[in-house]
Every structure is written in structure tokens, then in C-alpha cells.
Amino acid sequence: MDGKETLHTYLRIRRDNLLGKLDGLGDYDMRRPLTPTGTNLLGLVKHVASVELDYFGVVFGRPSGRHLPWLEDGARPDADMWVTADESFEDIVELHRFAGTHSDATIEALPLDAPGSVPWWPEERRQVTLQQILVHMVAERAHHLGHADILRELIDATAGQRPGDPNLTSRTPEEWAAHRAEIEGAARDAAGTWRN
Known part of the structure; x- marks a missing residue:
């Protein structure tokens, strides 16, 4: 695999990983804010798809033609980071796939040294x-996939890229609870020992 193919492969894998974080969830769980700043799973998918369209479209003079009202001047701040009730799950997944197809076409058409300009x-x-x-x-995708990993774990304790992920230690729910309790104990002990 050459350098371009390697980067493109990693991008595609991260796209699939991010969509996989939605598997088996209902509308509420994929849309609900789980952090003080409102971070939510479906909003992450919307955001990353929107950003990818601009970076592989506008930057290289290959606009997608897709209208994204949440990125227009005058749009509400962070409108690309959450999904309104009028936007369906299917709408966001279709946007994500559209962005991937458009980006793939740009990547395949241009050499790695092709010049672009990021106006923002x-x-x-x-x-x-x-x-x-x-x-x-x-x-960017890996950054937001990390957010999605944590959000999904907060929703239903699902962790890793897939069931049986070899990067995760295999533990029963009881063993995970004991592991967490041990870490909590160490944190409390350290708080009593070290100055913050």
C-alpha cells in the first residue's frame, strides 16, 4: 500500500467505526446530550460528515453541491453538532455516506501533492x-470517534470497536465493576496523599 492508499484506508475505517457507534440505539439515545456541552452521538456523525464535505470539496475546488444550512453564515452556533427533531437518523446516515462518496472521488482523482486552500x-x-x-x-475522525467511544459506553456500557474487540480486556460486568472500584479507590487514596 502506498502512502495515499494507507491514509485513505484509515479514513474509511474511521468512517465505518463512527457509524458503528449508532448500532442498536434508538433515536433518543443517539441524540441525547451526554456532556455539559451537549455532545451526542448522532450530532458527531452530522458534524464529521459536514466537515469532510468541505475539506475534500471546497478546499480542492470540488464543491459537493450539497446545501448544509447549519454551516451557513448566521446559522446557530454549533448547529452542526446536534440533530433537530426534523432531521431523521436516515437523513444523517445518508449525509455521512454522501460525504464519504464525494471525498473518496476527490482523493482518488488527485495526487497527494495536489494543492488546496482552506478559506476558514x-x-x-x-x-x-x-x-x-x-x-x-x-x-479529526479519530478525535470524534474517541468522543463517540465514551458516549456509547455511558449509554449502555458498550466499549471497543466491535463485540469481542481484542484491544479490550475480557471481563464480566462484575469484574468491570470491581476494576472500576479499584481505580476509584486509588484516585481517592492519591487525593488524600498528593496535593492538587
């Missing part, structure tokens, strides 16, 4: 290459 970045950093944007978007 500071002037001194605006000029980029496809390689920079591929790295940026793999990092």
Missing part, C-alpha cells in the same frame, strides 16, 4: 496539499 484557516496556513488534508481528516 488563518492566511499563513491556508495553502495545503491533499496529503495534509487526509492526515487532518483522519485525525
Whole structure:
């Protein structure tokens, strides 16, 4: 695999991983805010799809033609980070797939050193290459996938990329509770020992 193919593969994997975090959830659980700032699973999918469309579209003079009202001037702040009741799960998944297809076409059409310009970045950093944007978007997706991992675990204790994920220690719910209690105990002991 060459460098472009490697980056593209990682981007595709992260796309699938993020959608996988929605598997088996009802509308409420995938939309509900689980942090003080309102972070929610379906909103993360909407956000990353929207961002990907711009980075592999606008930046390389290949606009998708897709109207995203939540990114327009005058839109409510953070409107791309949550999903209104009028937006269906299917709408967001379709947007995510559309963004992937559009991005894939740009990636396949251009060499890694293809120049682009990010109009929303500071002037001194605006000029980029496809390689920079591929790295940026793999990092962006991984960043938000980390958020999604934690949100999904808060909803129903599902952890890892898939059932039986070899990166997770195999424990029963009781063993996880004991493990967590041990960590909590260590944190309390340290709080009594060390100054914060």
C-alpha cells in the first residue's frame, strides 16, 4: 500500500467505526446530550460528515453541491453538532455516506501533492496539499470517534470497536465493576496523599 492508499484506508475505517457507534440505539439515545456541552452521538456523525464535505470539496475546488444550512453564515452556533427533531437518523446516515462518496472521488482523482486552500484557516496556513488534508481528516475522525467511544459506553456500557474487540480486556460486568472500584479507590487514596 502506498502512502495515499494507507491514509485513505484509515479514513474509511474511521468512517465505518463512527457509524458503528449508532448500532442498536434508538433515536433518543443517539441524540441525547451526554456532556455539559451537549455532545451526542448522532450530532458527531452530522458534524464529521459536514466537515469532510468541505475539506475534500471546497478546499480542492470540488464543491459537493450539497446545501448544509447549519454551516451557513448566521446559522446557530454549533448547529452542526446536534440533530433537530426534523432531521431523521436516515437523513444523517445518508449525509455521512454522501460525504464519504464525494471525498473518496476527490482523493482518488488527485495526487497527494495536489494543492488546496482552506478559506476558514488563518492566511499563513491556508495553502495545503491533499496529503495534509487526509492526515487532518483522519485525525479529526479519530478525535470524534474517541468522543463517540465514551458516549456509547455511558449509554449502555458498550466499549471497543466491535463485540469481542481484542484491544479490550475480557471481563464480566462484575469484574468491570470491581476494576472500576479499584481505580476509584486509588484516585481517592492519591487525593488524600498528593496535593492538587
